[in-house]
Amino acid sequence: MGFPIYRLPSVALGEVMKFMDVFQLIDLAQCSKKSACHVRSQEFSQSKLFLDYRTNYVELKNSKIYAWNIKPGREYEDSRQFGTHIVPVHISHKIMETYWSDRKEGLEILVKFLAKLLRMKVDQFFAEGEISMERFNSSMNFVLENQKDIVRFKIGVEGLTEKELIGILKQIKVLGELWISSNLFITEGFQFPSYPEMLRLDHSSWFTLNHLLACTDCIRIALNETTLTNKDLDVFIGKWKLGEYSKLECLDFKGTEFDEKTSIGQLTPPIVDFQNQQKELKLIGQYYGASIQNAVNIRKDTDGVRASVRLDLQTRPNQFLFIVWN
């Protein structure tokens, strides 16, 4: 005799499901329509769905499901059904490898299947690597249809236009980190509808002082190819010293427009202190660490909070690093 699971009271059934990992839940859902309904009725609000097109996997509940291209001639022992697609799989501890004729399409199917089955939002979406605009749009539309916010969003799709990016950002609020690695020039005057905790722009020549001044809730701002100048930074640091940007923990700007004439926060460049050999390290939020050496200290006028600043004009591109020690 077996164990008649669906004769258990709902509390006990729910408790059993809490102890099942993602792969077990996927397998249970495949047993029957009723089983899929039971899986769908469970609450997995604590779990996070992480879709990464660069490394081609989706992660949830500490388990990863990879989507690979099917290898001709290879024999696969096991298979699973995702929606209407039955594909070969290989399962080992916490990792399921799935094989598709087109792995990007496979990944998209997996995400849609899991999000629907486990009623989960996509928590982190990394759209970069060899992802076509068609695939990106399809995945993006799915995310936009199902949620109003996302924790971490990286856009690195080639061919994305300014209009498309702005359209996306207007529809979804990025809470944790927005990382734009696409090479886009955003028209002057554009303002982000909302600012995340962390903003990272790999091509930021369009990002002006006005944008920077609007980052009131950011804890980390990282800009590559910035065209911000000493004067811009002086304005920003001046406001920080007067008590604004209280959440700020790190600025990491790389650019070629910094000079040695204009002071920043009353410090004259180059802002380095080679006597100060102490290397200081700090964790910034959940995703980043920062370290600084040969830095000069400045303090807020309001509460004396210290920050380390370094602007080295010997390196190319010049790096302006600013870390707050709360």
Place this chain on the structure above:
Amino acid sequence: MSSTEQGTSSAAPAEPTTAPESAAAPEVPESFYYVHGKDKVVHKVSAGALQHSALIHGMISNLGYTEEQAKANPFPFENIDGDILQMVVDWCNQHKGKPTPPEDTNLPKQKEKLFDLVLAVNYLEIKELLTYCCKQVAMMVKGKSPEEIREIWMIPTDAEDEAAEKEAKKRAGKEAAGETAAAAGDAK
């Protein structure tokens, strides 16, 4: 182990005694209650052990039974097999006043017994034991294919579910028709 009806018992005061504040508090005699399952075998269990069961704890919290009253009024759990109730009582005694460990390896291995234990524990609202049991149930299908899961957990196929649903509808229709006919007969 629990003691049964034949075992010794100590009287539980109807009113708790209060100790003088200055003196070291004398140990309050433990209260005992009695439960029996389908087999009518009565188990004597301390109030401390019964605290694990939210259901029984709720029932006894304001009773204030004397030992005689408790003995004369065992709690009947007719829906629980005697051996399962024995397991539950043993577990409650073993974990009386102790923090529950992260694992419990003493649960029954036989699926039928585990099933009955889950039902009993769920009914008696013993949260920790329910957690252990459910974890063991989930472990049954670890690393199994959907087909194996279906077999282990006796999951009907879609066709079987549909047939059962049709049958249930048919039965409900018949019952409704019977009730209507009976009501019409009464009206006459």
